[in-house]
Structures are given as C-alpha cells and as structure tokens.
Amino acid sequence: MPSIVHLDLDAFFAAVEQRDKPSLRGKPVIVGGVGTRGVVATASYEARVFGVRSAMRTAEARARCPHAAYLTGRFAAYRITSRAVMAVLREVSPLVEPVSLDEAYVDLAGDASRDLSVAGVEELAAALKERVREVTGGVTASVGAGTSKLVAKIASDLRKPDGLLVVEPGTETDLLHPMPVGRIPGVGPATAERLRRIGVHTVGELARAGEPDLVAALGRAHGHALARLAMAEDDRAVVPLRESKSISAEDTFEHDIVDPAMLAVIIDRLGTRVSERLTRERLSGRTVTVKIRLFDFTTYTRSATLAGPTDDVRVVNRLARRLLAEVDTSAGVRLLGVGMSGLADWVQEDLFGSAAGGELEADLAARKADDADLVEAAGRPQVVQGPRAAEVADEAGLAATADGVPREPEPPRWSAGQDVIHTEYGPGWVWGAGLRRVTVRFETAATGPGPVRTFGTDDPDLAPYTPLTWDPGQRVSPKVSATARPASPAP
DNA sequence: TCTGGGGTCCTAGGACCC
C-alpha cells in the first residue's frame, strides 16, 4: 500500500516572504546570508530561472540575479507557518515525522479504515495540498506517496513545485532504476564519485552491483543501506517524536578574527546561547564540542566529556574556552562554534529532590500553552506573546546585527518611538499576512485599564511587519492585549 | 567576494574492561 506520504513546502522561506510582502510576488526572492560570506538558503522559483540554487554563495547569486530581493530569514514566521502545516498533517494521521521546517513524512497506515488505494491516496494528497495552502496563506506543497520513505520522497521531488505523485506499488524499481545515483537521499558528491569509480552511475547499476563491492567502496553501513535502497527495499519507520541528540551554535565572521580576547568573548556568547537553549528545553549534556574554522577553511573540532550532564553556563563556557585554547588561532579565525551532545532529560531541579516537581509541571504546562499560541498563528494576523516573545523576535531577525560583527544582544527597552516590542514583559511583535490594523489595550499595575490605541499602515508592503510602539509613561509592567485584523474581509 | 547554520549518522583508533 502507498501509505507513506512525503510533503515538501515549495521554496518555503521565499514563499513565506512573498506571502507577507505582496510586492515580491512573481519576482525573484533569495533568502539567506546577505553578507559577503553568506550563502543562499532558499531561492524562489523566479530566482532559480537564473541558476540560483540553495547553498550557492550569495555573491554568486547576486552576479546571476542582481535584481532579486535579498532577505535574511525570519525564522519565527517560518516556524509559525511550519507548525500550522504539521498540525494539518496530524489531522490526517498521528504518525507525522517533521524532517525540517518545510518537510515531513506521514504514515497513513495507522488508520485501518482509510482507503489506501492509489486513487484514495491521490485524493487525500490533493486535499492535503489544498489545506496547506489555506492555513499557510498560499504556500504550495509538493506531495509524494508510496510504499516507503524513499519512494515518497523521490515522488515529491519529481513533481515539484506544487505537484503530486503517488507511486503505484510494484512499480518502484521502474521509477528508481533509470535515475542517477545522486537522486537517492544520502548520496552526495563524495559518494557519487566513489560509485562512479566502480562504474556505478544509475540506481539500476547500483542495484546490480554486489553488496560486497558497495561495502568495500563506501563502508559497511552505507554500502549495505544503499544496496537495499537501490532495490526499493526501505523499511524505515515514520518516527513522530525524535529527541534531539545535540544542540549547537556557531557564527561565521565577516572578517577573520585574530584577537584572542575577542575570540574568548565570542566563545562565551556561543556557550551562553547553547546553555540557554538547554535550560529552555529542559535538557543537559555531557560533551562540549568547540568548532574552529581558520582563515583558510581548515576546520578543527575539540571536545571533552564531563562526568555528569550540565546546562550550567559557567561550566560550558569554561570548558569551551579551554578547548579553544588547544588550537592555534593566531593566523585568523573565520568561524567559531560551541555544541553540546550526550543530552539527557535532566533539569537542575532534580538535584534538590522532588520538592520542585509541582513547579516543574507548571512550567511545562506554560510552555505547552506557548506552543499552542504559536500553532494558532499561521496565515492569520498574530500577536506573539509570553515568555518566549524575545526569542521569537530574535529569530525574526529583529535583533540581527547589520554588519555581521557579533555583539551582545541589547537589553529590553521601553521607550517612545519606533521600538519594536520584543521583551518578555510585552505582548511580543505583530505579524501576519494581510495585516492592516492592530488594536492594543494598555493596562498597567499602577493605572489599571488604560487607553486603546490602534497601530497600522495602509502600505501593503509594510503592513505585515507592523511594530507596536508606546509611551514611556506606560512602562510599569504593562499588560497588553492586542487584536489584529485584516484591512479587508477575508476572501 | 570562495565556501551558512542547524543538525544526523558513520568510521576509525585508542583506552579500558572482562
């Protein structure tokens, strides 16, 4: 039965930008690093016409397509939209495995009553595509389905963008065998080259090659796996909840850094980012890894493992600095990274016995509620609020540095003027397709319910990014509620 | 103006233990 579905959002980041900025629709849009060392994360299909591709250096993209819009990512917006898509998929089956923000597998076999004929799955896939378009405000998806993850993924690839293909059971190898080996996920340039050297160019040739030869050329695990995939043998399950195995943060600098004091500051900042994520996600880890890329792109990692897991920023930073010192950085560093692995579900409170248990549960409930708020959001005008507003705003690029030189994030401010609200005390920031007017009610501890104010603009290009502003007089723990509505009735 | 940032999985060698 073709019970595995793969859904892939088309040119996702660029599509979200085009949704939120109507002036970009129909035009080349490139999302990625915009600095001299940036690379393309996503190019809209209009940009791909000019040969712009993911992972291409932005400099080359600019040469090929100078008139494109070059944007840094707004990951909070992508995340909100992604969650809405995943929610749609979970309406169909609980067995949903997100691969990334823009990709997921669904296993339909959980529901015995479902029509899993090719026609039945085609109908379902078409309905999914339509629902995705609705909840995302117009982002299209490509959907593939088949008897395995491999076939479903290749099927969605074949029909993108905005396509649909259900591979009839029994025809898998007919589809796969003429393809170049590089179409198989997991076969990159290095593997393709090794295969070429033993005379294997297509999946059919891969299937005919003996497994011993493949293992000799590629190693035990990879050789075995590819031999099976080539014959469309793939029993990998759709796994709904994957626990993360590592957390890391890294920065590439616009200019190579030599000053050891500067490097120490940066390594601390990266370690702090990692620690904060660990704490937020109620994880801790045992192995700290520092990544150092020198001016000439030679890359070192140095790691050390603690006796027990921690999320303590002091421990992480001390260890990270020590590991950094093991590498000669005097010629210049272009990238630094800090990572934590050996993760365990472990929180500091556990150290002090079960007394903190109730508090912990409350925290978890609060986090769940936050997530629910975000899920609500996609495709509609939205206020992001609560403890994670700062994080969300940060991801949205509001705190991004313009010149790529890392610096400490600015503390939350409450001032008149054009400040975008992105502090944990405020309502967050406003985002949404078709947003025009936002009504905000201020309430402070000192004054009680306060004035109602309306924010907004009639410029359709600016509207989705409407910032909220207010006066310094309202800075006392303001409690703010906001409603946002489109300027015109929803179609 | 060469080559991002977040991950996963695998390999290979050495230490160490039984």
Added chain:
DNA sequence: TCTGGGGTCCTAGGACCC
C-alpha cells in the same frame, strides 16, 4: 612475555541533509 577477542566509551573528522 607476543597474544586472544568482545564490548563500550571517547575523540576527531567527514559525508550528508535541509
């Protein structure tokens, strides 16, 4: 004193994915 395997953990690097 020349000789085992097997298992696990740790470290460094590399391929690959989105």
